[in-house]
Amino acid sequence: xxxxxxxxxxxxxxxxxxxxxxxxxxxxxxxxxxxxxxxxxxxxxxxxxxxxxxxxxxxxxxxxxxxxxxxxxxxxxxxxxxxxxxxxxxxxxxxxxxxxxxxxxxxxxxxxxxxxxxxxxxxxxxxxxxxxxxxxxxxxxxxxxxxxxxxxxxxxxxxxxxxxxxxxxxxxxx
Amino acid sequence: xxxxxxxxxxxxxxxxxxxxxxxxxxxxxxxxxxxxxxxxxxxxxxxxxxxxxxxxxxxxxxxxxxxxxxxxxxxxxxxxxxxxxxxxxxxxxxxxxxxxxxxxxxxxxxxxxxxxxxxxxxxxxxxxxxxxxxxxxxxxxxxxxxxxxxxxxxxxxxxxxxxxxxxxxxxxxxxxxxxxxxxxxxxxxxxxxxxxxxxxxxxxxxxxxxxxxxxxxxxxxxxxxxxxxxxxxxxxxxxxxxxxxxxxxxxxxxxxxxxxxxxxxxxxxxxxxxxxxxxxxxxxxxxxxxxxxxxxxxxxxxxxxxxxxxxxxxxxxxxxxxxxxxxxxxxxxxxxxxxxxxxxxxxxxxxxxxxxxxxxxxxxxxxxxxxxxxxxxxxxxxxxxxxxxxxxxxxxxxxxxxxxxxxxxxxxxxxxxxxxxxxxxxxxxxxxxxxxxxxxxxxxxxxxxxxxxxxxxxxxxxxxxxxxxxxxxxxxxxxxxxxxxxxxxxxxxxxxxxxxxxxxxxxxxxxxxxxxxxxxxxxxxxxxxxxxxxxxxxxxxxxxxxxxxxxxxxxxxxxxxxxxxxxxxxxxxxxxxxxxxxxxxxxxxxxxxxxxxxxxxxxxxxxxxxxxxxxxxxxxxxxxxxxxxxxxxxxxxxxxxxxxxxxxxxxxxxxxxxxxxxxxxxxxxxxxxxxxxxxxxxxxxxxxxxxxxxxxxxxxxxxxxxxxxxxxxxxxxxxxxxxxxxxxxxxxxxxxxxxxxxxxx
Numbered sequence: 004x005x006x007x008x009x010x011x012x013x014x015x016x017x018x019x020x021x022x023x024x025x026x027x028x029x030x031x032x033x034x035x036x037x038x039x040x041x042x043x044x045x046x047x048x049x050x051x052x053x054x055x056x057x058x059x060x061x062x063x064x065x066x067x068x069x070x071x072x073x074x075x076x077x078x079x080x081x082x083x084x085x086x087x088x089x090x091x092x093x094x095x096x097x098x099x100x101x102x103x104x105x106x107x108x109x110x111x112x113x114x115x116x117x118x119x120x121x122x123x124x125x126x127x128x129x130x131x132x133x134x135x136x137x138x139x140x141x142x143x144x145x146x147x148x149x150x151x152x153x154x155x156x157x158x159x160x161x162x163x164x165x166x167x168x169x170x171x172x173x174x175x176x177x
Numbered sequence: 178x179x180x181x182x183x184x185x186x187x188x189x190x191x192x193x194x195x196x197x198x199x200x201x202x203x204x205x206x207x208x209x210x211x212x213x214x215x216x217x218x219x220x221x222x223x224x225x226x227x228x229x230x231x232x233x234x235x236x237x238x239x240x241x242x243x244x245x246x247x248x249x250x251x252x253x254x255x256x257x258x259x260x261x262x263x264x265x266x267x268x269x270x271x272x273x274x275x276x277x278x279x280x281x282x283x284x285x286x287x288x289x290x291x292x293x294x295x296x297x298x299x300x301x302x303x304x305x306x307x308x309x310x311x312x313x314x315x316x317x318x319x320x321x322x323x324x325x326x327x328x329x330x331x332x333x334x335x336x337x338x339x340x341x342x343x344x345x346x347x348x349x350x351x352x353x354x355x356x357x358x359x360x361x362x363x364x365x366x367x368x369x370x371x372x373x374x375x376x377x378x379x380x381x382x383x384x385x386x387x388x389x390x391x392x393x394x395x396x397x398x399x400x401x402x403x404x405x406x407x408x409x410x411x412x413x414x415x416x417x418x419x420x421x422x423x424x425x426x427x428x429x430x431x432x433x434x435x436x437x438x439x440x441x442x443x444x445x446x447x448x449x450x451x452x453x454x455x456x457x458x459x460x461x462x463x464x465x466x467x468x469x470x471x472x473x474x475x476x477x478x479x480x481x482x483x484x485x486x487x488x489x490x491x492x493x494x495x496x497x498x499x500x501x502x503x504x505x506x507x508x509x510x511x512x513x514x515x516x517x518x519x520x521x522x523x524x525x526x527x528x529x530x531x532x533x534x535x536x537x538x539x540x541x542x543x544x545x546x547x548x549x550x551x552x553x554x555x556x557x558x559x560x561x562x563x564x565x566x567x568x569x570x571x572x573x574x575x576x577x578x579x580x581x582x583x584x585x586x587x588x589x590x591x592x593x594x595x596x597x598x599x600x601x602x603x604x605x606x607x608x609x610x611x612x613x614x615x616x617x618x619x620x621x622x623x624x625x626x627x628x629x630x631x632x633x634x635x636x637x638x639x640x641x642x643x644x645x646x647x648x649x650x651x652x653x654x655x656x657x658x659x660x661x662x663x664x665x666x667x668x669x670x671x672x673x674x675x676x677x678x679x680x681x682x683x684x685x686x687x688x689x690x691x692x693x694x695x696x697x698x699x700x701x702x703x704x705x706x707x708x709x710x711x712x713x714x715x716x717x718x719x720x721x722x723x724x725x726x727x728x729x730x731x732x733x734x735x736x737x738x739x740x741x742x743x744x745x746x747x748x749x750x751x752x753x754x755x756x757x758x759x760x761x762x763x764x765x766x767x768x769x770x771x772x773x774x775x776x777x778x779x780x781x782x783x784x785x786x787x788x789x790x791x792x793x794x795x796x797x798x799x800x801x802x803x804x805x806x807x808x809x810x811x812x813x814x815x816x817x818x819x820x821x822x823x824x825x826x827x828x829x830x831x832x833x834x835x836x837x838x839x840x841x842x843x844x845x846x847x848x849x850x851x852x853x854x855x856x857x858x859x860x861x862x863x864x865x866x867x868x869x870x871x872x873x874x875x876x877x878x879x880x881x882x883x884x885x886x887x888x889x890x891x892x893x894x895x896x897x898x899x900x901x902x903x904x905x906x907x908x909x910x911x912x913x914x915x916x917x918x919x920x921x922x
Contacts, residue, residue: 055903056795057882058841059889066796067882067895067903072556074895074903076885104884112883172885176842 025128051095192219198607217246232278331418337386360393562899603631630680636782658695692774698767729753792869797904811852890915
């Protein structure tokens with residue numbers, strides 16, 4: 004839990020100073036890979052608690068969880084990316100991501116994404132962005148908005164819109 | 178739309194509703210001063226608030242209506258039923274005007290025409306009042322008009338004496354005699370409203386003043402000359418009768434909020450209403466103030482007859498100043514005032530309304546704020562449950578006691594918060610009066626509409642949502658239930674039909690009944706229709722109840738001809754669905770030639786659910802209590818009967834059993850082995866739900882699961898348990914419906 008707090012403080016500190024021309028990203032580990040999401044779309048990182056199972060939904064919807072009195076859907080990131088399923092450890096966390104419901108207004112809903120471990124909150128300069136390769140990535144191209152180099156590693160910046168597409172998430176298990 | 182505008186709209190809607198209720202009540206039960214007062218207040222408030230937003234169209238229209246109402250209120254015009262229906266139209270028109278104003282649109286030609294038409298009618302009534310004034314008054318006015326049109330000078334003199342005028346040794350009479358030399362007094366109105374009560378009068382003081390119309394060809398200086406010796410002892414303003422600026426200045430010089438002078442000038446016909454209003458409009462801040470203040474005072478006057486007020490005053494009123502609801506308006510005015518005029522702090526301080534009466538007041542609170550409180554409340558309850566847990570683990574008696582005490586207190590607070598959402602159904606029920614009366618009139622029926630239990634309290638959102646279904650059912654009762662007078666007489670009933678609308682609390686929910694004493698439902702016809710539509714097995718002998726409840730099936734109408742009121746066969750099924758969405762139930766009873774009764778049972782509130790907590794597979798579920806008929810145990814007896822079938826014989830009826838875990842595809846050994854069956858009723862269907870462990874009754878706050886779970890059949894939301902875990906809430910009708918559909922495929 005202590006490292007989570009640190010990260011949150013990190014977010015706070017870095018919020019106040021602007022470094023470089025890039026956006027701030029939350030970098031995290033899932034299934035051994037590093038992924039990035041814009042930190043502006045992440046409202047908080049919460050300790051994992053076993054979700055309540057909801058019947059008949061897709062396998063990557065793990066159920067619902069109670070985040071300070073609000074009921075949120077839980078999405079297993081690895082399962083969503085068709086990379087198996089997240090195995091829960093003490094470091095497993097929920098990244099609470101805001102998903103805009105409508106492009107025209109500010110209605111948004113929070114969704115809890117299961118991740119293995121928080122890695123870092125940092126700036127990624129747009130210069131470090133690379134185009135998504137046409138093929139070859141192990142996850143579906145639609146889930147990647149950009150590739151980026153970060154500390155000599157190749158990481159995927161996730162496309163939240165597609166990753167949390169409500170009509171897909173809400174479709175029932177066949 | 179801005180927040181203020183929202184408030185305005187809300188308030189206007191409320192006022193219009195009050196107006197309508199009072200009008201309908203007056204039409205039905207006769208006019209009394211309370212009702213007229215209510216109507217007047219509504220018009221007045223709308224005028225005042227519209228003025229603040231600069232909705233001139235609304236202001237000028239309501240102003241005329243208000244004038245007429247004022248005349249009625251002061252017994253100068255006798256109100257007729259014709260006038261009452263005009264006021265109903267006025268109400269509708271104002272509603273439209275406000276709509277247009279809020280949307281900042283120009284009036285369409287229809288509305289404009291209607292407005293002119295109504296204004297004409299109102300003016301006619303108003304004129305009839307003017308002609309009722311004494312001939313003497315009329316003569317003076319005519320004379321004044323004549324003089325003015327001849328180009329003669331008519332002066333207006335407003336005269337007040339200082340209290341110690343007499344001690345100055347001057348004589349009022351000498352002034353009046355000086356007057357006569359220079360011209361003639363046309364109208365002389367004593368201003369007497371500054372005379373105190375008899376016990377407070379000091380005999381040597383002056384308390385009166387005069388408003389004079391004075392005909393004289395001399396100039397301002399000559400008139401002022403008359404008063405030159407006593408200028409220190411009087412307050413005087415002199416201006417030509419048609420000098421708007423002078424009038425404006427005079428009115429502005431009045432103490433804040435004191436509009437007695439305006440009223441006097443108008444009522445005594447010294448000035449025309451329009452002129453006074455014009456002058457007031459010239460001075461914008463005064464107008465706004467006048468409106469708000471006037472409203473407040475009139476409200477007071479209406480709410481408390483003056484005598485009572487005086488009594489209260491003499492018994493040293495308590496110091497607390499309790500500000501009633503309408504104070505909002507005054508606050509608004511202050512804001513506007515600050516914008517239009519240079520701020521005068523000293524003055525606005527004085528303006529703090531002095532209220533001598535202690536009244537309970539109401540606040541308008543955004544319901545979402547209450548929702549947030551409710552949410553946080555349940556969070557606190559959960560947190561406290563954790564404390565209780567820890568206390569029992571530590572075996573700390575004192576901590577346990579404290580936390581259980583806390584729990585109890587929290588329960589009170591939660592109930593208190595819940596209570597804030599509750600409103601009496603009275604207002605929304607009275608709204609139906611007009612609908613029932615209009616409908617009845619349209620089809621030539623005479624109906625007594627009796628409302629009872631208006632003080633029953635219900636969650637505001639439920640009240641709003643139940644309104645449409647109720648309207649539909651009431652129309653049905655009037656249209657199909659009650660017969661036309663001739664038929665009623667022929668069947669030995671009173672000519673006048675009767676429709677009852679009742680509300681009462683019953684076992685944690687609210688029951689609303691609509692009963693008519695009409696012809697009742699046509700059983701045979703319904704049965705035939707039911708058989709035709711394949712809803713009823715032609716060979717079965719159905720219960721009357723089942724037949725009557727066919728009216729809630731889609732596409733069934735027993736009306737021979739479709740009217741624009743009802744009879745299209747859509748409706749009752751929609752009504753039923755609407756009520757079920759509120760987690761309510763509806764049923765019908767009927768007696769040939771005696772009438773029918775619709776019974777609606779709805780929960781007190783949507784925010785809380787009374788449920789039964791059960792375990793199914795890995796998840797806990799809440800089944801709404803009102804859906805549950807009974808719990809049975811699937812003993813070996815039943816199991817033998819089943820023989821692999823999914824139904825049992827429950828006291829002679831076939832009861833389909835639904836293994837929920839299996840249905841959800843989460844079957845595990847343990848659930849299949851449990852023998853608990855909860856029998857739920859969804860409409861006419863009874864289904865047994867086979868579930869796991871039973872945890873008993875459970876009251877909880879419903880929370881949405883979010884769009885991700887919108888397609889999950891039969892789950893309507895979630896609830897956070899004391900442990901912080903979530904239980905899912907069943908939507909039984911949808912669950913059963915989905916199950917049946919699946920079976921059908």
